[in-house]
Amino acid sequence: MYMGLPNIVANTRGLRDLVVNEKSGYIIPQNVDEQLVERFVSLIQSVNLRNEMGQYAKQIVKPYLLENVLPEYSNIYKKYLK
Secondary structure, eight states: OTTSOOEEEESOTTHHHHOOBTTTEEEEOTTOHHHHHHHHHHHHHOHHHHHHHHHHHHHHHGGGSHHHHHHHHHHHHHHHOO
């Protein structure tokens, strides 16, 4: 996501929490190979779709970058270690 690429993920906790289906990539049911292949093909065939989803993915992941979460963690530790 950070690299501006769309994601195709299984519908599992953690993965589905970050990916916005059909906006930053695709969330597919586990063990549904046909849908996995269809999603890959759609991304391979459309540069515009890859770029749009990739840019959306990059925006979604920004709050989770180390530079953004490190100050939050630092404040939490400072608060409880006093």
